[in-house]
Amino acid sequence: MADSPKDIPEAGRTLIKNIGLLLTGDLDQPILDSDSLTIEDGVISGFESKNADRVIDAAGCAVAPGLIDGHCHPVFGDWTPRQNQIGWIEMNVNGGVTSFLSAGEVHLPGRPKDAEGVKALAMVAQRCFANFRAVGAKVIAGAPVPELDFDYTFYAGLKEAGIRHIGEIGLGTVAKGPDAARVTSWCRELGIETIMHTGGPSIAGSHLVTSSDVLEAQPDVVSHINGGPTSIPHNAIRELCRYAKGGLEAVHNGNEKSTLVALEGALEEDRLSDFLIGTDAPAGSGVQPNGMLRMATLLSCLGGLPAEQAWCCGTGNVAKRRGLQQGILQKDRPADIVFMDRPVGSQGTSVLDAMVMGNIPGIAAVMIDGKLRIGRSRSTPPAARLPLN
Ligand SMILES: [Zn+2]
Numbered sequence: 001m002a003d004s005p006k007d008i009p010e011a012g013r014t015l016i017k018n019i020g021l022l023l024t025g026d027l028d029q030p031i032l033d034s035d036s037l038t039i040e041d042g043v044i045s046g047f048e049s050k051n052a053d054r055v056i057d058a059a060g061c062a063v064a065p066g067l068i069d070g071h072c073h074p075v076f077g078d079w080t081p082r083q084n085q086i087g088w089i090e091m092n093v094n095g096g097v098t099s100f101l102s103a104g105e106v107h108l109p110g111r112p113k114d115a116e117g118v119k120a121l122a123m124v125a126q127r128c129f130a131n132f133r134a135v136g137a138k139v140i141a142g143a144p145v146p147e148l149d150f151d152y153t154f155y156a157g158l159k160e161a162g163i164r165h166i167g168e169i170g171l172g173t174v175a176k177g178p179d180a181a182r183v184t185s186w187c188r189e190l191g192i193e194t195i196m197h198t199g200g201p202s203i204a205g206s207h208l209v210t211s212s213d214v215l216e217a218q219p220d221v222v223s224h225i226n227g228g229p230t231s232i233p234h235n236a237i238r239e240l241c242r243y244a245k246g247g248l249e250a251v252h253n254g255n256e257k258s259t260l261v262a263l264e265g266a267l268e269e270d271r272l273s274d275f276l277i278g279t280d281a282p283a284g285s286g287v288q289p290n291g292m293l294r295m296a297t298l299l300s301c302l303g304g305l306p307a308e309q310a311w312c313c314g315t316g317n318v319a320k321r322r323g324l325q326q327g328i329l330q331k332d333r334p335a336d337i338v339f340m341d342r343p344v345g346s347q348g349t350s351v352l353d354a355m356v357m358g359n360i361p362g363i364a365a366v367m368i369d370g371k372l373r374i375g376r377s378r379s380t381p382p383a384a385r386l387p388l389n
Pocket of ligand 1: 197198202228
């Protein structure tokens with residue numbers, strides 16, 4: 001199920017040929033006119049046909065960057081205590097997700113709240129996931145949740161320990177604007193990324209965060225602007241789209257209507273490149289292995305966003321905002337790649353047609369660092385075509 005700690009990229013050159021549609025994940029050029037992609041030692045080396053050590057025939061499938069779930073709540077291993085479920089990361093890879101960004105390891109039973117415990121947990125989570133990659137998935141964890149009694153030295157200590165982002169402000173006792181603003185300014189000074197819960201409490205014991213709290217704090221990412229799961233009012237969402245400087249994130253565990261309001265708000269402000277999608281899973285609503293696919297499809301079918309741009313919201317947009325190499329199919333970036341097609345039975349000729357009509361893609365194979373990790377997905381409907389290798 002899980003690969004060894006010595007998870008290394010596929011050695012040698014791989015050619016992917018007969019690509020039916022090449023999605024880049026980059027909003028500046030979401031579709032690339034090429035039918036070939038080459039990989040050297042797990043890294044994309046170009047888009048022309050070349051001799052290679054191995055050849056994968058995409059058989060007309062679309063090739064796209066693996067999705068990055070920019071908002072999830074892992075704990076340890078491929079297990080979540082929230083639903084007492086195992087294998088959720090592996091099933092998400094089956095749903096086209098190749099990278100996961102922790103928004104806080106908050107579901108750990110008995111999670112510590114004191115400064116030393118919180119820092120220690122973040123370090124252990126970060127180090128464990130650096131060594132443990134379920135079917136090759138990259139989990140970037142170690143996201144400590146701020147509490148009111150943590151001072152500047154706490155955050156400086158995180159920085160020293162190699163922690164580069166914190167968990168959602170608002171899941172702990174820091175939730176009000178002035179307190180949150182203190183934390184974001186310290187983190188900004190230290191170069192630590194900040195994200196902030198938005199909306200009603202996610203579960204008994206967490207806190208309500210309003211648009212004014214968020215605007216006062218100006219986090220790097222407005223976490224689930226569409227609620228996680230309870231949304232702020234629509235006019236407050238629009239206010240955030242106008243005045244919040246950070247990424248505007250919508251999640252699967254949120255309010256669907258508010259997702260569409262947020263997308264509209266982002267488009268009105270010409271901020272599609274700031275629009276990010278995630279799942280917020282595992283959460284009270286469970287784990288949906290196709291959550292990222294469902295979000296991209298929702299933006300496209302009900303939000304009216306061209307499907308190739310919707311894919312960017314869960315790949316390149318997240319990569320650019322969070323400083324990741326993966327998420328864009330471009331020379332010198334990791335070959336984290338999804339092969340997909342319209343699902344059997346869907347109208348249209350391409351996966352993009354399927355998404356526009358509200359059908360999620362059929363995932364045909366997933367590659368991470370140039371290695372094929374899964375074939376036909378166990379969580380999506382069957383793709384009409386499958387790559388041959
Ligand atoms: Zn949240």
